[in-house]
Amino acid sequence: MSHENTVKENTEARKIQLKNFLKANGLGDIEPEDAVKMAFMSEYKTLSPSAKRGYVNAKQFFNAYNFNTSGEFEYHHVAWRSLFVPTEIMYAMNLIPYTTEMVASQLAMAGASSERIETAEGSNFSGDLCSFMKTVAGGVIENIFPTPDILLTSTHICDPSAKYAEIASHVYKRPEFVLDIPYGIYDLYRNKKNKADEKRIEEAVEYVTEQFYEMIEFVTQKTGLELDEKKLKQICKWTNEARKYLDEGNNIILYERTSSKKGIKELDYAANLMQTWGTEEIVDVYKSRYEDYKKNQHEKREITVPRIAWFHLRPYFKNQLMSYLDEKIEISGSQVNFVFFDELDPEDPVRSIARRTVMHPAYSSVMARTTIAIDKIPEDTSGIIAYYPKSCRHFHGGAIMENEMFKKAGIPILTIDGDCVDDRGDDFPIVKTRVDRFLKAISK
Amino acid sequence: MKKTGWFCTYTPVELIHAANTIPYGIRNDSKAEHEDVLLGDSMCSYVRSCMGGALTNAYDDLSGVVIAHSCECMRRLSDGWAFRQNQIKPKLIHILDIPKIVTESSIKFFAGSLKRLKNDLENEYGPISDESIFESIEKYKTTRILFTQVEDMRKNIDSAVTGLEVEELVNDYFAMPVEVFNEKLKKFIDEKKDLKSDDLKPRIMIAGGPGNKSLIKAIEEAGALCVCENMCTGSRAFAGTYGDEKDPFELLARLYLEKNPCPRMLGEKSRYKTDELPRLINDYKVDGIIYFSMKFCANMQMDWALLKNHTDIDIPMKVIEGDISSEINEREVYSFVKRLKKRKKKNES
Ligand code: SF4
Numbered sequence: 001m002s003h004e005n006t007v008k009e010n011t012e013a014r015k016i017q018l019k020n021f022l023k024a025n026g027l028g029d030i031e032p033e034d035a036v037k038m039a040f041m042s043e044y045k046t047l048s049p050s051a052k053r054g055y056v057n058a059k060q061f062f063n064a065y066n067f068n069t070s071g072e073f074e075y076h077h078v079a080w081r082s083l084f085v086p087t088e089i090m091y092a093m094n095l096i097p098y099t100t101e102m103v104a105s106q107l108a109m110a111g112a113s114s115e116r117i118e119t120a121e122g123s124n125f126s127g128d129l130c131s132f133m134k135t136v137a138g139g140v141i142e143n144i145f146p147t148p149d150i151l152l153t154s155t156h157i158c159d160p161s162a163k164y165a166e167i168a169s170h171v172y173k174r175p176e177f178v179l180d181i182p183y184g185i186y187d188l189y190r191n192k193k194n195k196a197d198e199k200r201i202e203e204a205v206e207y208v209t210e211q212f213y214e215m216i217e218f219v220t221q222k223t224g225l226e227l228d229e230k231k232l233k234q235i236c237k238w239t240n241e242a243r244k245y246l247d248e249g250n251n252i253i254l255y256e257r258t259s260s261k262k263g264i265k266e267l268d269y270a271a272n273l274m275q276t277w278g279t280e281e282i283v284d285v286y287k288s289r290y291e292d293y294k295k296n297q298h299e300k301r302e303i304t305v306p307r308i309a310w311f312h313l314r315p316y317f318k319n320q321l322m323s324y325l326d327e328k329i330e331i332s333g334s335q336v337n338f339v340f341f342d343e344l345d346p347e348d349p350v351r352s353i354a355r356r357t358v359m360h361p362a363y364s365s366v367m368a369r370t371t372i373a374i375d376k377i378p379e380d381t382s383g384i385i386a387y388y389p390k391s392c393r394h395f396h397g398g399a400i401m402e403n404e405m406f407k408k409a410g411i412p413i414l415t416i417d418g419d420c421v422d423d424r425g426d427d428f429p430i431v432k433t434r435v436d437r438f439l440k441a442i443s444k
Numbered sequence: 445m446k447k448t449g450w451f452c453t454y455t456p457v458e459l460i461h462a463a464n465t466i467p468y469g470i471r472n473d474s475k476a477e478h479e480d481v482l483l484g485d486s487m488c489s490y491v492r493s494c495m496g497g498a499l500t501n502a503y504d505d506l507s508g509v510v511i512a513h514s515c516e517c518m519r520r521l522s523d524g525w526a527f528r529q530n531q532i533k534p535k536l537i538h539i540l541d542i543p544k545i546v547t548e549s550s551i552k553f554f555a556g557s558l559k560r561l562k563n564d565l566e567n568e569y570g571p572i573s574d575e576s577i578f579e580s581i582e583k584y585k586t587t588r589i590l591f592t593q594v595e596d597m598r599k600n601i602d603s604a605v606t607g608l609e610v611e612e613l614v615n616d617y618f619a620m621p622v623e624v625f626n627e628k629l630k631k632f633i634d635e636k637k638d639l640k641s642d643d644l645k646p647r648i649m650i651a652g653g654p655g656n657k658s659l660i661k662a663i664e665e666a667g668a669l670c671v672c673e674n675m676c677t678g679s680r681a682f683a684g685t686y687g688d689e690k691d692p693f694e695l696l697a698r699l700y701l702e703k704n705p706c707p708r709m710l711g712e713k714s715r716y717k718t719d720e721l722p723r724l725i726n727d728y729k730v731d732g733i734i735y736f737s738m739k740f741c742a743n744m745q746m747d748w749a750l751l752k753n754h755t756d757i758d759i760p761m762k763v764i765e766g767d768i769s770s771e772i773n774e775r776e777v778y779s780f781v782k783r784l785k786k787r788k789k790k791n792e793s
């Protein structure tokens with residue numbers, strides 16, 4: 001199909017899909033234009049740092065359905081993206097990233113994920129598959145997501161996400177490009193013994209750099225969009241700036257103290273997973289967060305509630321656990337916000353993005369990623385709570401080893417086997433008992 | 445002679461053989477799945493069986509293992525193995541990353557990984573020359589040629605080769621020195637080549653990854669014939685076409701990556717798989733497909749959803765979700781076979 005026809009088809013399809021999406025969220029009687037206006041009622045400048053983050057996400061979300069923030073039509077080229085496909089390259093090509101895992105969590109927040117999961121399970125998707133991807137699969141069957149112009153998939157992290165993208169490409173009949181990211185390069189970097197190891201790391205960077213250029217060519221071929229090199233340089237600078245503010249904000253809460261109210265909202269930055277890297281807005285979001293923490297920074301003093309470093313994500317559906325914890329603990333840091341990568345090089349952007357991609361510690365052994373955390377977490381942290389969805393092999397499958405390592409390092413840890421988007425097995429009283437026991441133990 | 449274990453059929457066993465060790469395919473149930481106290485219950489049972497086996501000395505007669513990073517569960521197996529290295533006997537652990545796409549650059553990159561594997565094998569077992577790698581390649585080429593002859597026999601409507609017999613052959617391949625196995629294959633072919641069966645049973649293809657030892661038995665006891673195991677414990681272990689590369693690593697990289705893909709593969713190669721299936725159905729004259737989907741294996745589970753929901757396969761297909769060691773529900777298999785029998789009869793009349 002010519003791209004012109006794709007645009008025509010997508011334009012029509014997305015109108016219906018947004019209506020379907022609203023309906024699935026219990027907002028079927030609201031016109032899409034009104035829904036957009038409602039989402040952007042407050043002026044951006046007046047918002048709190050966390051609300052600014054929500055604003056940016058909402059803007060991109062509606063853009064993907066061809067609405068701008070005033071509720072007017074504006075066609076956007078949408079690329080379905082799996083986690084860690086670099087958004088900088090996408091923005092420099094004028095593509096809006098659409099990260100399916102993130103949409104699944106939005107559905108969960110609106111209480112609309114379990115129904116989608118049931119749709120998927122009734123359509124040959126196995127019950128023990130990752131619930132994020134089942135939510136997406138159900139949503140695709142119910143036609144609530146915007147038809148993409150293209151799909152960009154990475155082998156990073158987990159199998160279900162990459163495999164599902166393949167299915168989505170069949171369903172929407174849209175081209176898919178797959179990035180093959182070598183595994184364990186971060187391990188090699190940490191343990192490198194000789195010149196051969198160094199050479200291998202560079203080969204991996206080169207392999208991924210080449211693939212990025214192939215991806216750029218593929219996008220151009222399929223959509224007519226070209227890479228704006230000047231823009232990419234600027235985008236890399238924004239990423240570097242955002243990175244700096246994120247890190248400085250993290251340092252305040254991890255190593256110093258602030259009286260700014262963070263609560264569980266701190267977890268929702270989930271910076272490493274976000275599709276906003278490379279936007280000007282995200283610089284402002286992390287800058288506002290940093291300034292807010294800095295303004296209220298104060299001396300360390302006797303703690304009244306345990307300071308907990310949080311690992312992985314949280315339940316996004318309506319739940320009692322997080323509000324309970326909000327009263328009982330102070331979140332001193334969130335693993336998904338830790339800055340693991342070096343600055344990008346605006347003079348050699350594609351290669352430096354490739355280096356960041358292959359060096360991602362989450363795509364390494366449990367031992368490597370746990371060691372980083374042990375090094376990073378200060379001694380006055382009371383403990384760690386790790387919330388792992390049981391259907392996530394990548395994180396849940398490493399929990400026992402991780403536990404052993406943290407305990408050896410003298411850091412108490414509680415692992416909660418839960419789910420982030422599927423509330424069907426949510427059992428607060430049981431989890432609460434475990435949490436209470438843990439908090440009691442660490443307070444001694 | 446020393447033995448080196450391997451797990452995934454994307455592992456070029458030729459290199460292990462060239463290191464003067466016997467490649468040993470850890471493909472079957474160790475019966476110690478419940479002894480895996482390290483990876484936990486979100487892992488596939490194949491990986492838990494391997495981990496449990498390692499922790500209970502099941503692989504103590506091996507000198508080393510090559511753990512392929514074929515999927516997210518194998519990734520955690522490599523962690524578990526390294527984490528408990530002091531308790532597990534095989535000394536060498538090599539983690540072999542395997543690309544999920546097939547392009548010229550992924551082949552080149554994989555060739556680089558194979559050179560690193562060779563270096564690790566050399567450190568453990570002594571020098572490996574290019575000549576010895578080519579010699580091993582020749583031996584395994586013979587295996588592939590012979591196994592293809594077996595598969596060709598199975599394509600005949602009056603084939604006298606049963607699924608159980610092939611299952612036994614595949615198990616021997618995982619455990620025996622290739623030289624002995626090749627002789628066994630030749631003998632099998634000689635014995636079977638003139639035999640014909642006049643009992644025309646429904647012909648079943650099993651698809652998936654690693655299998656379950658009771659499945660073929662259950663299918664054949666229910667009155668059907670397994671004619672093709674499109675699995676890594678089946679024909680995919682012998683698939684591949686040889687190129688003419690002068691560099692043994694590039695030759696092996698292409699041979700393995702370009703073979704009939706398993707559910708872990710992505711991109712064009714994976715799309716090819718959905719086109720390839722109708723050809724296999726036609727060649728083997730398949731009446732029905734049983735997809736054995738390993739629980740907690742996202743690759744297979746997604747693969748099944750894709751096949752079932754988005755391909756135009758016009759023969760009956762059934763999924764059986766199970767573990768490497770689970771009992772097969774014989775009644776479920778029986779009713780599927782019964783359905784195929786009825787359909788076959790109807791089509792013939
Ligand atoms: S299914 Fe594929 S990746 Fe998994 S063990 Fe078999 S060949 Fe290897």
Ligand code: SF4
Pocket residue numbers: 488489490491514515516517518653654708738740741742743744
């Ligand atoms: S069965 Fe699936 S999850 Fe298990 S090792 Fe094979 S490909 Fe990986």
